[in-house]
Amino acid sequence: MSNFNQERVLSVHHWTDNLVSFTTTRDPSFRFRSGEFTMIGLTFDERPLLRAYSLASAHYENRLEFFAIKVPDGPLTSRLQQLKEGDEIIVSRKATGTLVIDNLEYGRNLYLIGTGTGLAPFLSVIKDPATYLRFKNVALLHGCRRIEDLAYGEMITGKLPSDELVGDFARYQLIYHPTVTRDRFWNCGRITDLIASGKLFSDIELPELDPQHDRVMICGSPALVRDARELLVAKGFIEGNHGEPAQFVFEKEFAERNN
Ligand code: A2P
Incomplete structure (x- = not known):
């Protein structure tokens, strides 16, 4: 079984030129504690490009939410700023972190x-x-x-x-x-x-x-x-x-x- 779930982008909100947040579907088996982060990413040239992101949604919500800074030359964040509804992203099946x-x-x-x-x-x-x-x-x-x-x-x-x-x-x-x-x-x-x-x-x-x-x-x-x-x-x-x-x-x- 893959260590990742495939999720679909449900909404994207650009706060400023540098800040974006987006929501995705949530695999029902994905569990996390408030304050934890997980690895998310995009498949690029058939290879996953992954980074750690904190979960901004509540543990009981049926969608996931992420809040990201857009770094113009960042390999992942520069692509995240192009993200639109319906796009697919991959999300690790595990979450971790110390802020609990x-x-x-x-x-x-x-x-x-x-x-x-x-x-x-x-x-x-x-x-x-x-x-x-x-x-x-x-x-x-x-x-x-x-x-x-x-x-x-x-x-x-x-x-x-x-x-x-x-x-x-x-x-x-x-x-x-x-x-x-x-x-x-x-x-x-x-x-x-x-x-x-x-x-x-x-x-x-x-x-x-x-x-x-x-x-x-x-x-x-x-x-x-x-x-x-x-x-x-x-x-x-x-x-x-x-x-x-x-x-x-x-x-x-x-x-x-x-x-
Ligand atoms: P400042 O404008 O004085 O650098 P950043 O975008 O660089 O992460 O900064 C976000 C906020 O955190 C800014 O208000 C910034 O203030 C503040 N900040 C940056 N470095 C420190 C620090 N070492 N201690 C406290 N606040 C900081």
């Missing part, structure tokens, strides 16, 4: 720090009722260069609160806090700077980060991951892993490493 709540100890607040398309795994995390049953507050921090890059904002603030399954949870427990660094916006600055200065906590009305009570997931560029990790380690946070849950986990956003 089971890799974190129980706590009071869950912070999801995502920059750029590093938001993707957190879209499945915030659509999962288990996230809200585990944590009292869930703060989603999305950092981008430009306002136009703040994809999914409307889904998070407009649609999610009235969602049949997680609407009540999202209304009362989810704090969505977008920030940009290269436009004027109501909230500006790098997430790491907003944490270090304490401005984040006065803005979202939560106490400063505390390893005893707070848990953190990080997903973004290697530089963001490095700096956010340093910040957390300096505050006494311990990194978690499979089989060893602790206080924070991270994953580097994929497109930057292998486009």
Whole structure:
């Protein structure tokens, strides 16, 4: 049996010249946990061209969703930007990843720090009722260069609160806090700077980060991951892993490493 399922593209949404998301059919046997990634790709010259992508859809949805950056010369992403409804893509039968709540100890607040398309795994995390049953507050921090890059904002603030399954949870427990660094916006600055200065906590009305009570997931560029990790380690946070849950986990956003 092949390690891949053949799926069909159901919809494509171009957020900006650089950002695209798309949905596909989902083989009923494909299982994943919120926050995980899988390998997806296209067959090109009869050879599969595969890359890792986080699952942006909820584990209970009957379609899959992916959020990708378009790299002009990227072997796969340059082709993904041509993707249209009805096209076939291949999706691994397996999903994996560290950004799952089971890799974190129980706590009071869950912070999801995502920059750029590093938001993707957190879209499945915030659509999962288990996230809200585990944590009292869930703060989603999305950092981008430009306002136009703040994809999914409307889904998070407009649609999610009235969602049949997680609407009540999202209304009362989810704090969505977008920030940009290269436009004027109501909230500006790098997430790491907003944490270090304490401005984040006065803005979202939560106490400063505390390893005893707070848990953190990080997903973004290697530089963001490095700096956010340093910040957390300096505050006494311990990194978690499979089989060893602790206080924070991270994953580097994929497109930057292998486009
Ligand atoms: P900045 O505009 O100051 O570089 P990118 O598209 O490069 O992944 O960046 C997405 C967002 O993450 C931008 O707002 C960017 O800010 C920010 N960012 C990049 N590197 C870091 C870092 N080392 N620490 C915190 N934020 C970062």
